[in-house]
């Protein structure tokens with residue numbers, strides 16, 4: 055099975071046309087059997103528009119997606135109190151209308167393998183330990199508020215826009231349990247895992263935390279906490295015999311393909327208005343992953 059895999063398309067008006075053009079060209083060049091998008095497709099209110107666009111670009115084959123943190127943005131404003139409520143209110147109907155498989159809700163079964171996945175969230179497990187800014191140590195409370203301990207215009211914006219996000223550990227844990235239950239629901243010997251947030255350090259695409267000067271770190275080091283879900287990776291390792299590959303996005307930094315202990319994984323690495331895509335051939339025994347040259351439009 056040949057997959058066209060991408061992520062973090064962020065199909066908001068500023069660059070929607072440009073990104074869709076790239077996608078059209080990739081579909082034409084690769085003639086994939088299925089299209090896979092690892093989250094951050096747009097924002098909740100744009101769900102119908104963007105899923106319709108994806109279906110127009112890829113009219114016949116399976117479209118398999120997971121949601122990203124931005125896809126939940128706006129849910130809280132609309133009165134949704136949980137991520138699940140945002141999915142139901144904004145994504146479920148368009149997904150059915152355009153026959154898009156939302157892995158957050160169900161697995162996708164092909165003859166060869168089962169696609170399992172979901173959003174993922176962050177469990178603060180990739181935070182750099184012992185960070186200090188101007189002598190002030192960063193505590194768990196800072197992370198749970200999304201703000202570093204010093205004056206900075208930077209904050210983790212999910213806290214303004216996603217429902218229920220102040221309960222970071224609870225959401226992260228629920229995401230791990232949801233993906234695990236979907237793994238357990240398949241009897242397939244081969245699983246292709248699609249997540250928005252990276253489950254492994256190797257897929258963050260940022261320098262190792264040990265490279266940081268902990269007493270004078272750059273402000274971006276604070277935001278490492280929100281890059282992925284370490285407990286998700288620990289859970290996935292229990293099923294490494296079954297896993298054929300893992301793909302993620304979210305950090306906007308490419309990583310891999312890398313061997314994660316018997317199975318390959320990669321982070322797509324799309325950035326705002328700068329999409330990246332991969333062709334993944336899932337044929338046995340090992341899957342082949344080839345990046346599509348970046349397009350200049």
Ligand SMILES: [Fe+2]
Pocket residue numbers: 062064094122124304305306
């Ligand atoms: Fe993103």
Ligand SMILES: [Fe+2]
Pocket residue numbers: 094122123124250303304305
């Ligand atoms: Fe994201």
